[in-house]
Amino acid sequence: MNHWTQLSCDYANQRNYLDELFRVYPMAPEGVREPCEEAWNDVESAFKRKDNVALFKALLKMHVFPLKDSYVAYLRRDNTAIDRNPNTIARLCGRIYQLGLNDIYRLCTAPAETNRQIGPLFRNWLRKGELGAKVITVSEFDKKNGNQIIMGSDAELLHAASELCGYEGAKGLDLLAYFNGKFIIGEAKFLTDFGGHQNAQFADAVAVLNNAPASLISVAILDGVLYIPGNHKFRKHMAAKPKHTILSALVLREFLYQV
Structure with a gap:
């Protein structure tokens, strides 16, 4: 198993994982939606x-x-x-x-289900500067400015990743970062259960790893049930693919600063 994947598994099973994860994915129920x-x-x-x-x-x-x-x-x-x-x-x-x-x-008028709120939460967390690096837009990027988290729309990040570091994937990215003179790309998902749509979410994140050129550092930033011990599909993949860097958002900062 990849070192960072193992570290994420250990974190999830030995520490207050869910309490800490709430900082990244604050599943606060929305209020009633007012109808027209x-x-x-x-x-x-x-x-x-x-x-x-x-x-x-x-x-x-x-x-x-x-x-x-x-x-x-x-x-x-x-x-x-x-x-x-x-x-x-x-x-x-x-x-x-x-x-x-x-x-x-x-x-x-029922509030939106929390699983429909997950999409933007990871990027919202990045914008808060939790990773300790400058948070900039695509147009502001300059290698001279040191470590940076580059923010933008799906299309903007995809275009920037293609232009700056040769990424050829078709889907948008959740992470485009520049640390220690290297580009890092990633897709973030919160897997709330096993099977069905969650398998597709896992596959989407892993696709970034498969589509990235060897010269580019790519990560699947995954959180949720995949770190629960067991003989499930997620665990089998993580054990069989040690070259795939699958990690929790909670260890992402440590990963970025050591690249």
């Missing part, structure tokens, strides 16, 4: 008239649709299908009427 008043008025009106089509279309304008149903995503993508499939709309609206207006409002 006009959209909610349309919902109330259609509900009282029992107008299925109008009710369904009005609910699609809310932050969250009040039902979990596989057909809703299709109808959201193709609004013309709403008028062409009255039985499906009647089935869905039947369940909506059973909820009542109070529960519909509660579901439509």
Whole structure:
């Protein structure tokens, strides 16, 4: 296993890992999302008239649709299908009427799930200067200025990594840094569980390692369940790929200063 991966495993299993990780990924629940008043008025009106089509279309304008149903995503993508499939709309609206207006409002204004907030949190943490280096934009980068964390949009970082250090990957990066005269790139993920979408998240981060030229230092900055001991897919990969630098955000600072 890679030294930095082992260090991350040890940190996660011997110290207050989750308490410390909260500094990087502060999963604070958001408040209730206020609906558009006009959209909610349309919902109330259609509900009282029992107008299925109008009710369904009005609910699609809310932050969250009040039902979990596989057909809703299709109808959201193709609004013309709403008028062409009255039985499906009647089935869905039947369940909506059973909820009542109070529960519909509660579901439509529910706070965002914490797993939908994770994306920008790592970069927010970088912007705070937690790594002890200058935090700059792509246009401000100059090798003469020493250690630097380069910030920008996905497209800006991808272009900069290509121009500055020959990275040819197709996906955006979460980390583009310059330490001790060397460029370091990385993708950050918080893996909240095993299997399914989390496997894809893991694969995305590892793809950065596979796509980076040998002359470029690349890391997968991964946190979460992958450091739990066991015979799971993440652990097997980490054990089988010692050349892959997979590490926790909590040891990233130490890694960067020693490159």
